[in-house]
Amino acid sequence: MASATNVPNHFLASLSSDDSDLLRPHLRQDNLTLRSILFRPEEQVHRVYFPTAGIISLVVGLSDGHWVEAGMVGRNGVVGGGSALDGRVAINQAIVQAEGSSLTIDTEVLSRLVSASDTLRAALMRHELASYAMTQQVAACNARHELDERLCRWLMLTRDLLASDTLPLTQEFLAQMLGVQRTSLTLVARTLQESGLITYRRGHIQVLDAVHLREASCECYGAINHHFERLIGWRPFEPGN
Protein backbone atom coordinates (compact mmCIF):
# COMPACT_ATOMS: atom_id res chain seq x y z
CA MET A 1 0.00 0.00 0.00
CA ALA A 2 1.27 3.48 -0.84
CA SER A 3 2.51 5.60 2.01
CA ALA A 4 0.21 8.38 3.04
CA THR A 5 1.93 11.19 1.15
CA ASN A 6 -1.43 12.77 0.46
CA VAL A 7 -2.05 13.09 4.18
CA PRO A 8 -1.97 16.82 4.97
CA ASN A 9 0.01 16.28 8.17
CA HIS A 10 3.76 16.22 7.66
CA PHE A 11 4.50 13.80 10.50
CA LEU A 12 2.02 11.21 9.23
CA ALA A 13 3.13 11.70 5.63
CA SER A 14 6.76 11.11 6.61
CA LEU A 15 6.11 7.65 8.09
CA SER A 16 7.04 4.48 6.25
CA SER A 17 4.18 2.76 4.47
CA ASP A 18 4.24 -0.03 7.08
CA ASP A 19 3.84 2.45 9.92
CA SER A 20 1.17 4.35 8.00
CA ASP A 21 -0.74 1.10 7.58
CA LEU A 22 -0.50 0.47 11.32
CA LEU A 23 -1.95 3.87 12.16
CA ARG A 24 -4.50 4.37 9.40
CA PRO A 25 -7.34 2.16 10.75
CA HIS A 26 -7.23 4.01 14.07
CA LEU A 27 -7.19 7.59 12.82
CA ARG A 28 -10.25 9.74 13.19
CA GLN A 29 -10.90 13.21 11.81
CA ASP A 30 -11.80 15.79 14.46
CA ASN A 31 -12.43 19.52 14.32
CA LEU A 32 -10.18 21.89 16.20
CA THR A 33 -12.55 24.48 17.64
CA LEU A 34 -11.10 27.90 18.38
CA ARG A 35 -9.88 28.23 21.99
CA SER A 36 -10.81 24.68 22.91
CA ILE A 37 -8.43 23.08 25.39
CA LEU A 38 -7.21 19.66 24.35
CA PHE A 39 -5.59 18.86 27.66
CA ARG A 40 -4.44 20.56 30.83
CA PRO A 41 -1.26 20.08 32.87
CA GLU A 42 -1.24 16.88 34.93
CA GLU A 43 -4.26 15.58 33.03
CA GLN A 44 -4.39 12.24 31.33
CA VAL A 45 -4.00 12.76 27.57
CA HIS A 46 -6.73 10.69 25.97
CA ARG A 47 -6.11 11.54 22.35
CA VAL A 48 -3.03 12.38 20.32
CA TYR A 49 -3.45 14.99 17.57
CA PHE A 50 -1.95 15.23 14.09
CA PRO A 51 -3.29 18.60 12.95
CA THR A 52 -4.13 18.96 9.27
CA ALA A 53 -5.25 22.61 9.47
CA GLY A 54 -5.12 25.21 12.20
CA ILE A 55 -2.66 25.62 15.07
CA ILE A 56 -2.43 24.28 18.60
CA SER A 57 -0.45 26.33 21.13
CA LEU A 58 1.40 24.71 24.00
CA VAL A 59 1.09 27.13 26.87
CA VAL A 60 2.39 27.33 30.41
CA GLY A 61 0.13 28.73 33.12
CA LEU A 62 1.46 30.88 35.92
CA SER A 63 -0.15 31.46 39.31
CA ASP A 64 -0.98 35.09 38.43
CA GLY A 65 -3.46 33.80 35.85
CA HIS A 66 -1.27 34.44 32.81
CA TRP A 67 -0.62 31.91 30.11
CA VAL A 68 2.56 32.15 28.06
CA GLU A 69 3.25 30.19 24.93
CA ALA A 70 6.12 27.71 24.85
CA GLY A 71 5.53 26.38 21.36
CA MET A 72 3.05 25.81 18.56
CA VAL A 73 2.15 22.84 16.42
CA GLY A 74 0.18 22.60 13.20
CA ARG A 75 0.28 20.53 10.05
CA ASN A 76 3.97 19.83 10.73
CA GLY A 77 3.66 17.77 13.85
CA VAL A 78 2.00 15.98 16.73
CA VAL A 79 0.35 17.17 19.94
CA GLY A 80 0.30 14.88 22.96
CA GLY A 81 2.69 12.35 21.43
CA GLY A 82 4.79 12.16 24.59
CA SER A 83 1.88 10.57 26.42
CA ALA A 84 2.05 7.56 24.11
CA LEU A 85 5.76 7.24 24.94
CA ASP A 86 4.82 6.72 28.56
CA GLY A 87 4.75 10.39 29.50
CA ARG A 88 1.37 9.51 31.06
CA VAL A 89 0.14 13.02 31.85
CA ALA A 90 0.34 16.38 30.11
CA ILE A 91 3.15 18.72 31.13
CA ASN A 92 1.48 21.83 29.72
CA GLN A 93 -1.81 23.01 28.30
CA ALA A 94 -2.73 22.60 24.65
CA ILE A 95 -5.18 25.17 23.30
CA VAL A 96 -6.44 25.71 19.77
CA GLN A 97 -4.99 29.01 18.60
CA ALA A 98 -6.32 28.89 15.04
CA GLU A 99 -9.28 26.69 14.23
CA GLY A 100 -8.92 23.80 11.84
CA SER A 101 -9.00 20.05 11.86
CA SER A 102 -6.89 17.17 13.01
CA LEU A 103 -6.47 13.47 12.58
CA THR A 104 -6.46 11.96 16.05
CA ILE A 105 -5.77 8.62 17.64
CA ASP A 106 -6.56 7.15 21.03
CA THR A 107 -3.47 7.49 23.22
CA GLU A 108 -3.62 3.88 24.44
CA VAL A 109 -3.83 2.61 20.87
CA LEU A 110 -0.83 4.70 19.82
CA SER A 111 1.03 3.50 22.88
CA ARG A 112 0.38 -0.09 21.79
CA LEU A 113 1.47 0.65 18.21
CA VAL A 114 4.77 2.26 19.23
CA SER A 115 5.55 -0.84 21.28
CA ALA A 116 4.98 -2.91 18.16
CA SER A 117 7.04 -0.78 15.77
CA ASP A 118 10.56 0.46 16.51
CA THR A 119 10.48 2.79 13.51
CA LEU A 120 7.20 4.39 14.62
CA ARG A 121 8.56 4.86 18.13
CA ALA A 122 11.77 6.39 16.72
CA ALA A 123 9.78 8.77 14.53
CA LEU A 124 7.69 9.90 17.48
CA MET A 125 10.80 10.28 19.65
CA ARG A 126 12.42 12.47 17.00
CA HIS A 127 9.30 14.60 16.86
CA GLU A 128 9.26 14.99 20.65
CA LEU A 129 12.92 16.03 20.50
CA ALA A 130 12.12 18.64 17.86
CA SER A 131 9.31 19.91 20.06
CA TYR A 132 11.69 20.01 23.05
CA ALA A 133 14.24 21.91 20.94
CA MET A 134 11.52 24.42 19.99
CA THR A 135 10.54 25.11 23.60
CA GLN A 136 14.19 25.53 24.58
CA GLN A 137 14.68 28.02 21.77
CA VAL A 138 11.53 29.89 22.83
CA ALA A 139 12.85 30.04 26.42
CA ALA A 140 16.09 31.66 25.25
CA CYS A 141 14.16 33.94 22.89
CA ASN A 142 11.78 35.14 25.61
CA ALA A 143 14.70 35.86 27.91
CA ARG A 144 16.87 37.83 25.49
CA HIS A 145 15.06 39.05 22.40
CA GLU A 146 13.02 42.17 21.94
CA LEU A 147 9.32 42.21 21.37
CA ASP A 148 9.46 43.36 17.75
CA GLU A 149 11.72 40.51 16.62
CA ARG A 150 9.83 38.00 18.75
CA LEU A 151 6.56 39.13 17.20
CA CYS A 152 8.04 38.69 13.70
CA ARG A 153 9.30 35.22 14.64
CA TRP A 154 5.85 34.34 15.94
CA LEU A 155 4.05 35.64 12.84
CA MET A 156 6.42 33.76 10.53
CA LEU A 157 5.93 30.45 12.38
CA THR A 158 2.17 30.96 12.36
CA ARG A 159 2.20 31.79 8.66
CA ASP A 160 4.18 28.62 7.88
CA LEU A 161 1.80 26.41 9.80
CA LEU A 162 -1.31 27.97 8.28
CA ALA A 163 0.28 28.17 4.80
CA SER A 164 -1.48 31.49 4.50
CA ASP A 165 -0.69 35.18 4.67
CA THR A 166 -3.94 35.83 6.50
CA LEU A 167 -3.51 35.10 10.19
CA PRO A 168 -6.66 35.12 12.30
CA LEU A 169 -5.36 36.56 15.57
CA THR A 170 -6.54 39.03 18.12
CA GLN A 171 -3.95 41.28 19.75
CA GLU A 172 -5.23 40.18 23.13
CA PHE A 173 -4.34 36.57 22.37
CA LEU A 174 -1.03 37.44 20.75
CA ALA A 175 -0.03 39.61 23.70
CA GLN A 176 -0.83 36.77 26.05
CA MET A 177 1.16 34.25 24.04
CA LEU A 178 4.17 36.57 23.98
CA GLY A 179 3.78 37.48 27.65
CA VAL A 180 3.37 41.23 27.13
CA GLN A 181 0.73 43.91 27.61
CA ARG A 182 -1.67 44.28 24.71
CA THR A 183 -0.81 47.93 24.20
CA SER A 184 2.89 47.09 23.80
CA LEU A 185 1.86 44.79 21.03
CA THR A 186 -0.35 47.45 19.40
CA LEU A 187 2.66 49.75 19.30
CA VAL A 188 5.00 47.18 17.77
CA ALA A 189 2.36 46.03 15.28
CA ARG A 190 1.99 49.65 14.23
CA THR A 191 5.73 49.88 13.49
CA LEU A 192 5.58 46.72 11.37
CA GLN A 193 2.58 48.17 9.62
CA GLU A 194 4.40 51.43 8.87
CA SER A 195 7.30 49.43 7.44
CA GLY A 196 4.87 47.73 5.07
CA LEU A 197 5.40 44.21 6.49
CA ILE A 198 1.86 43.59 7.71
CA THR A 199 -1.55 45.16 7.96
CA TYR A 200 -3.53 44.71 11.08
CA ARG A 201 -7.29 44.80 11.27
CA ARG A 202 -9.45 43.80 14.14
CA GLY A 203 -9.12 40.06 14.52
CA HIS A 204 -6.60 39.37 11.82
CA ILE A 205 -3.14 40.17 10.57
CA GLN A 206 -2.27 40.15 6.90
CA VAL A 207 1.35 39.46 5.99
CA LEU A 208 2.32 41.73 3.08
CA ASP A 209 6.05 41.14 2.86
CA ALA A 210 7.19 37.77 4.17
CA VAL A 211 10.76 38.21 2.99
CA HIS A 212 11.30 41.27 5.13
CA LEU A 213 9.20 39.92 7.98
CA ARG A 214 11.57 37.00 8.07
CA GLU A 215 14.57 39.34 8.09
CA ALA A 216 13.01 41.26 10.96
CA SER A 217 12.58 38.03 12.98
CA CYS A 218 15.16 36.99 15.50
CA GLU A 219 17.39 34.02 14.71
CA CYS A 220 14.94 31.81 16.60
CA TYR A 221 12.67 31.50 13.58
CA GLY A 222 15.46 29.90 11.57
CA ALA A 223 16.69 27.88 14.55
CA ILE A 224 13.27 26.32 15.21
CA ASN A 225 12.87 25.45 11.54
CA HIS A 226 16.35 23.98 11.49
CA HIS A 227 15.51 21.63 14.38
CA PHE A 228 12.31 20.49 12.71
CA GLU A 229 14.01 19.98 9.37
CA ARG A 230 16.91 18.03 10.87
CA LEU A 231 14.75 15.84 13.11
CA ILE A 232 11.55 15.27 11.17
CA GLY A 233 12.29 16.62 7.70
CA TRP A 234 9.80 19.48 7.94
CA ARG A 235 10.40 22.45 5.66
CA PRO A 236 8.00 25.31 5.91
CA PHE A 237 6.55 27.16 3.04
CA GLU A 238 9.21 29.60 1.85
CA PRO A 239 8.62 33.35 1.71
CA GLY A 240 7.64 34.44 -1.75
CA ASN A 241 5.88 31.17 -2.59
Add this chain to the structure above:
Amino acid sequence: MAKYFFHIKTGADLIKDDEGSEHATLDHARSQALKTARELWADAIKSGKPLGADAIVIADEQGQLTFVPLYDALPKLPEPPAGPTEGDG
Protein backbone atom coordinates in the same frame (compact mmCIF):
# COMPACT_ATOMS: atom_id res chain seq x y z
CA MET B 1 -17.27 44.59 33.66
CA ALA B 2 -17.04 47.25 31.01
CA LYS B 3 -15.02 47.60 27.86
CA TYR B 4 -12.18 50.10 27.74
CA PHE B 5 -10.03 51.01 24.77
CA PHE B 6 -6.36 51.84 25.22
CA HIS B 7 -5.35 54.27 22.49
CA ILE B 8 -1.73 55.34 22.28
CA LYS B 9 -0.91 59.01 21.90
CA THR B 10 2.38 59.64 20.17
CA GLY B 11 3.00 63.29 19.31
CA ALA B 12 -0.01 64.48 17.33
CA ASP B 13 -0.85 60.90 16.35
CA LEU B 14 -3.32 58.58 18.00
CA ILE B 15 -2.91 54.84 17.47
CA LYS B 16 -6.40 53.51 17.94
CA ASP B 17 -7.13 50.38 19.88
CA ASP B 18 -10.08 48.79 18.11
CA GLU B 19 -10.20 45.64 20.22
CA GLY B 20 -10.52 46.98 23.75
CA SER B 21 -10.46 44.88 26.90
CA GLU B 22 -12.77 44.26 29.84
CA HIS B 23 -12.16 45.81 33.23
CA ALA B 24 -14.23 46.02 36.39
CA THR B 25 -13.77 49.76 36.90
CA LEU B 26 -12.00 52.75 35.38
CA ASP B 27 -9.48 52.54 38.23
CA HIS B 28 -8.66 49.01 37.21
CA ALA B 29 -8.27 50.11 33.57
CA ARG B 30 -5.99 52.94 34.74
CA SER B 31 -3.74 50.61 36.71
CA GLN B 32 -3.58 48.39 33.65
CA ALA B 33 -2.48 51.42 31.59
CA LEU B 34 0.23 52.20 34.15
CA LYS B 35 1.45 48.63 34.01
CA THR B 36 1.63 48.94 30.23
CA ALA B 37 3.44 52.27 30.53
CA ARG B 38 6.06 50.66 32.77
CA GLU B 39 6.54 47.94 30.18
CA LEU B 40 6.95 50.52 27.40
CA TRP B 41 9.58 52.40 29.43
CA ALA B 42 11.38 49.18 30.26
CA ASP B 43 11.49 48.08 26.62
CA ALA B 44 12.69 51.48 25.47
CA ILE B 45 15.43 51.63 28.10
CA LYS B 46 16.58 48.07 27.45
CA SER B 47 16.61 48.42 23.67
CA GLY B 48 17.76 52.04 23.50
CA LYS B 49 14.93 52.69 21.04
CA PRO B 50 12.59 55.68 21.26
CA LEU B 51 9.65 55.34 23.60
CA GLY B 52 7.16 55.61 20.74
CA ALA B 53 4.34 56.93 22.91
CA ASP B 54 3.73 59.79 25.29
CA ALA B 55 0.42 58.82 26.83
CA ILE B 56 -2.15 56.08 26.94
CA VAL B 57 -5.64 57.40 26.39
CA ILE B 58 -8.29 55.23 27.97
CA ALA B 59 -11.70 55.53 26.31
CA ASP B 60 -14.81 53.96 27.77
CA GLU B 61 -17.69 52.86 25.57
CA GLN B 62 -19.35 56.26 25.92
CA GLY B 63 -16.20 57.91 24.59
CA GLN B 64 -15.17 59.39 27.96
CA LEU B 65 -11.39 59.84 27.88
CA THR B 66 -8.81 59.43 30.64
CA PHE B 67 -5.22 60.44 29.96
CA VAL B 68 -2.41 58.41 31.46
CA PRO B 69 0.88 60.16 30.66
CA LEU B 70 3.78 57.75 30.45
CA TYR B 71 5.64 59.88 32.97
CA ASP B 72 3.11 58.83 35.61
CA ALA B 73 4.57 55.33 35.46
CA LEU B 74 8.13 56.29 36.35
CA PRO B 75 9.31 55.19 39.76
CA LYS B 76 10.23 57.88 42.25
CA LEU B 77 13.76 58.94 41.54
CA PRO B 78 16.18 58.94 44.43
CA GLU B 79 17.28 62.32 45.79
CA PRO B 80 20.44 63.44 44.02
CA PRO B 81 23.40 62.61 46.22
CA ALA B 82 24.71 65.49 48.31
CA GLY B 83 27.86 66.58 46.53
CA PRO B 84 30.18 69.52 46.62
CA THR B 85 28.10 72.67 46.64
CA GLU B 86 30.82 74.89 45.30
CA GLY B 87 29.59 76.94 42.38
CA ASP B 88 25.91 76.25 43.15
CA GLY B 89 25.17 79.63 44.45
